Amino acid sequence: MISKTLASAVLTEATAFGADFAEIYLEDTLTSSISMENGKIEERGTGNGYGAGIRVLKGLQSAYGYTSDLSKKSLLKLAQDVGKAFSGPRVLTPPALQKVKVKEIINLSTQPMETISVTEKIKLLNMVNDTMSSYDKRIIRTNVYFNDMVKQVTIFNTLGRFVEDTRRRGRMYMIAVAAENGKIENFGEGPGASDGFDFFTSKIKLKEMATETAKSAIGLLGAKECPSGKMPVVIGNGFGGVIFHEACGHPFEASSISKKLSVFWDKLGKQVANPIVNAVDDGTIPYAWGSTNVDDEGFPAQKVQLIKNGVLNSFMIDQFNGRRMKAEHNGHSRRQNYKFEPTSRMTNTYIENGPHTVDQIISATKYGLYAKKMGGGSVNPATGEFNFTVSEGYMIRDGKIAEAVKGAALVGKGDETLSKIDMVANDLARAQGMCGAASGSIPTDVGQPTIRVTEITVGGRGGGQ
């Protein structure tokens, strides 16, 4: 997007007042979205995100600026303004920029999104729409959205690093709304990948997913209000991993560890979970939604073992917070776009398979909640307090799955809940989400096999039992 010569001049300008590191992040992103409601196309939108962010560091201080004007004049001015956040003599002369070869772990599809016509995408949306709406006459509304993007990123820094990377992602959201006797319920799924169109047409079973979505919406119509109180909770695989994402993933990020804000800041090497619990964050899974070839500081994505046999093994670290922690960064610096300064974030985070089966877990539970499918949630990394919602749940009575329940929220403290996982099944699956934090909204995968937590506070409207 800009020449190496201009990049060198900008880095030189940015480090004129004592910065010990400078970086330019440029992006040019084309986005396309289609929204369908009840089988009619409501909108197709296209957009072009474009701009540059310049970051300088000096010890534990940072300065950041961004603009959409990528002219030489504008970038040099921004470099000067950002560099002037510090005062002092030059301590660094940027070395010559060397292009780094990026190892492709995404972008390997033979059907990249930008080569697919709108008509073909609409055909797929129609299939999903028709599958949901014809499932049951109580389905009163269907929405299908398809978003894809091609993001071209260029990063230059004063370590002499020059990286060019292309990121392609696509995601579909499907929502079925069911109604009966004045009650309205909805259910949604959102499969996505850093992959081509073939992900949707052949790698996943989209039609089955649409049927399941409609079925879940209908199921909610007959569900009772979930009882409340403390009880054992069995959390289903796939999106169930949102518990680990909220309760442990965020507090394992260097941004809260480095300032000792996280409850886990001094727990490295300590037993934080049952020895059957192993967890990783892996940004290198081919085609995965949360994967990246390089992170947003231009370093290769990595697989990090967060928990090994119940012992806290590693955190997710970016350059800046790594300075405070005196620890190496490990490919986990991410940002939504050029408007955000990067920081430590998750990629694809999941609990690994354990020794049990789903049947063993259910039959070992006399009374409790089976949270088969989860919705979203949030966490306060400083206190570890989290909440998340159950989108499809059942009571467990005498070791058997009993009546469907709805409206349950699970709340707890991350460190306590982690230590209360006592059974881990062998049905690991991942699911896609958007994760929001200081550096914006980014694509991440959550995941886990079915697990059991001995006690969580369940909030529902069905009263105490």
Place this chain on the structure above:
Amino acid sequence: MAKFDTYFALAKEKGIEVFELYYSRAKSLSFKLYNAQIEGYKLSEDISLYARGIYKGKIGYASTEKISKETASFLVNEIITNAGTVTKEELAIIFKGSDKYKKKNIYNPAIAELSIDAKKKNLFDIERKLKAADKRIAQVDACSYQERESEAVLINSYGLKLKRKSNYYYYYASVLAIQGEERKNEGDVHFSNDLTNLNIDTFVNDITKKVLSKFNGTQCASKDYKVVLDKEVVSDLLAAYLDSASAEEVQKKTSLMIGKLNQLVASKKVTISEMPLKKNMFFTYFDDEGVATYNKPIVKKGVLQTYFHNLNTAHTDGVQTTGNGYRSGGKIEIGFRNIVLKAGRKSLEDIFAQIGDGVYITEVMGIHASLNPTSGNFSLQANGFMIENGKRGVPLTLITVAGNLMDLFMNVKEVANDNKLLPNGYDIPSLWIKKLTISGK
């Protein structure tokens, strides 16, 4: 803005019948403090160009942040392709203009004129005072300042041209307090476009008082309680409640207020207005379709007065737009500005005294995930206090509060007189709700 003439010329040449551009530009400056040192400094310049056009009777959208020689043809070509994709039968409208606009100048030059040193001094003062307030305050984990100014222009091929310019600043601070094994945090934001209303001591005291009051938190028994919702909690719930008053949701049959026009949708104690012309930083005299905005009651003494309309929903219902067309991405949806829930007469203390025993909820979390806008059901993580013998009692932590949004507003027993303009543009008091389900022990 002469530079957009070529865009209009190209649009016309390519057969776009009506063409509209919305150009916005914003600048901001922010810095943050950590341990008495400026830790971060940020400068930004945002440019966005949204284009809409009617082509063969259908409307198409495109947007970009890239202004170059190719921008006009990118936008025009995308509009033509995108308009051709739409199959929904919807009237394609771009607005010719309202008869009268009530423009006011809300831009405050004093914000940018105040020296950076003065702003930094405020930040250093806030951090120092927070640290000194109590020895249990272990860290000031965030202490930041931001100012932002933005201007926008809406122009279309009917000759309509509307401009707006605004600015604001905010100070944000949050602390982590530790007592034994208990970790509690609390933050607050002072958000305004008036420099004279910043009182650092009040700001610091509010945060300190709130965080320290959370220690020795417990969980109450799981059952139904009389509940007081603090204004910030009310504002979170009200946003979801008012979404149901969107004509778009009503027409899609997923609103909780279908068929409720001129009927009770809340207790008679509740009056809610939209005041877009109220002179503060949320003021706007036109919506994103270029329609003049006006102040209006939405719920008056519990009765729903109107739905929120944009041009399209108004056309469908055969009524006038209410000037609530706001952009979400490229497309115009429904939005609102400056919501006011009318204050009652009683103080919070009087209400506690009247309740005797109940629960006072001061914070809810996870509303995006745990409130179902279709059914109105919610079950939210919450913090608060017991109300015991008519007074605020022990703190409650990690409880959940569950109910239904429509029932909640129908069950308002009393409205407090403690209104505050919150950072989302809502001017809100606390509410006494007859009954909500609390889950704890």
